[in-house]
Amino acid sequence: MVKPDGVQRGLVGEIIGRFEKKGFTLRALKLFTPSRELAEEHYKDLSAKPFFKDLVDYITSGPVVAMVWEGNGVVASARKLIGATNPLNAEPGTIRGDLAIQTGRNVVHGSDSPENGERETGLWFGEGALVDWEPSLKPWLTE
Numbered sequence: 001m002v003k004p005d006g007v008q009r010g011l012v013g014e015i016i017g018r019f020e021k022k023g024f025t026l027r028a029l030k031l032f033t034p035s036r037e038l039a040e041e042h043y044k045d046l047s048a049k050p051f052f053k054d055l056v057d058y059i060t061s062g063p064v065v066a067m068v069w070e071g072n073g074v075v076a077s078a079r080k081l082i083g084a085t086n087p088l089n090a091e092p093g094t095i096r097g098d099l100a101i102q103t104g105r106n107v108v109h110g111s112d113s114p115e116n117g118e119r120e121t122g123l124w125f126g127e128g129a130l131v132d133w134e135p136s137l138k139p140w141l142t143e
């Protein structure tokens with residue numbers, strides 16, 4: 001997901017491009033401003049953290065671009081492409097390493113496990129939202 005700061009800063013194309021160029025397949029995408037209820041449910045594991053309210057304020061502060069990407073090892077690979085939570089610790093070449101300077105404005109979210117990827121897909125998109133299609137490049141990306 002491109003977070004509200006990423007959308008406001010005009011980084012949507014840049015961020016989507018990194019996943020596209022890596023070779024992952026886009027299965028769903030939408031632009032909308034999340035409700036507090038959705039943001040609180042999405043980040044419920046962090047509800048005891050002192051920054052939880054600020055985090056929910058941040059995520060609901062404007063439109064986000066929610067996406068579902070598919071492909072070999074996509075969850076772990078996306079976490080590497082995104083970089084460390086604190087952008088100052090994120091390696092150059094990663095999205096956060098290249099495009100952000102503070103944890104509270106780190107431009108992008110990525111699911112941290114396949115199970116959470118499934119959970120978050122259901123939460124953000126609901127049933128039946130995934131588009132089933134066969135990228136014509138597939139034989140050039142996987143053997």
Ligand code: IDP
Binds near residue numbers: 110
């Ligand atoms: P992640 O996004 O790299 O998976 P998490 O630990 O799951 O990192 O935290 C979720 C989000 O909460 C972070 O991306 C960041 O926006 C915010 N966050 C995490 N730790 C802090 C903090 O110490 N201060 C402010 N915001 C934080």
Ligand code: MG
Binds near residue numbers: 110112
């Ligand atoms: Mg996380």
